[in-house]
Amino acid sequence: MNDIHNQRRSFLKTSLGVAAVAIAPGLLLFDVAHGKSEAVSAKVRWGMLIDTGNCADGCNDCVTACNKENGLSGGLSPTDSQWIRKIEIKDISAGRAVSLPMMCQHCEHPPCVDVCPTGASFKRADGIVLVDKHLCIGCRYCMMACPYKARSFVHEPLHDQNPDVPRGRGTVESCTLCVHRIDQGKQPACAEACPNKSILFGNLNDPTSEIAMKIRTVASTQVRSDLGLNPGIRYQGL
Amino acid sequence: MNLLSDQSLRAYSPAACLQGIARVSLRLELMFLVRVVMVLVLTGLCISASWAAQTTPYKLDIGRGGQCVKDPQWMRKNHMHLLKHQRDETVHKGIRDDQISLKNCIECHASLKDDSVIARDDSFCVACHRYEAVKIDCFECHSGTRKSAWLLRNAK
Ligand code: SF4
């Protein structure tokens, strides 16, 4: 199967080369700066470390950046999509409150994938949990299964989506870790937008990455670690 | 006997036989003519069909156009297989730099007037699919707008 794919790929590339020669210089009709041609691999595991100590109470910049990047309305009604939300948690006996962003935790053993009847929910080799909307039938089992309430269902027809972020009615969606940006070598929009640099994004599998080194040295927790899902998102100062 | 005067018996007389042969050969000649005419008509149809294959029988805005994957006739027949193959590669494996991505198709084929492959009756995707009566739902989720134009429009 893969062999056939590869053959077809190289064949297409050859014909592309011919086309590129045939067309006048300066008139190359396609844009090649889209990303890698290799498949993502399990050598990488994308994750985040969120420093709740730095995350300012009342700041909503990560949410706004996510909404803009992914074309979400930003509405808060039960039928509006929310990929990331700011939440406040308070230790009632001690009185200590922290503010933190909450989104899909990109579980290593995602219950949303376990329950999906169509194979639409899946985990990419590099640990990003996604919905293949070509396959999703909108049954919303995954929304029920997710312990973090991370997923939303699109109720209304949408128009003028970001060409990089296809979204549409009748399918379930959640934080994609800005997979379209990651594949271009960029950071997720929320991590880039945080004015306090509270969201550290990186490769958990690379021992020399900033995030891996920090996780080795400071105390961090996974939310509901008792469930054994091994989320890729970790929180510091919870 | 009245049997001798029966019409059906006349064919058995030698004169009638000769007459019959003449009639048969006339019929053969007519059939030959009909065949020649049919062949001519069919050839004409084929030629006009191949002309039609080069243009389109409906109005079509191909945008910037050009050919970067395969020739137009091949693409008309097979573009859906390429797109479907590429969609799985991209969604599941993160392979994104191929020219057979929907975004790259749109980049060249969106109209130069409105930067879209779906906005009007003669837009690149609409015109053909309407003519062929094939309903697609790609653009319920995917943007039909040229990405460079979308980015310009949505720049801060
Ligand atoms: S947080 Fe929820 S949606 Fe995200 S991977 Fe885990 S179970 Fe799935």
Ligand code: SF4
């Ligand atoms: S809503 Fe879609 S992704 Fe979720 S379980 Fe059903 S088919 Fe799978």
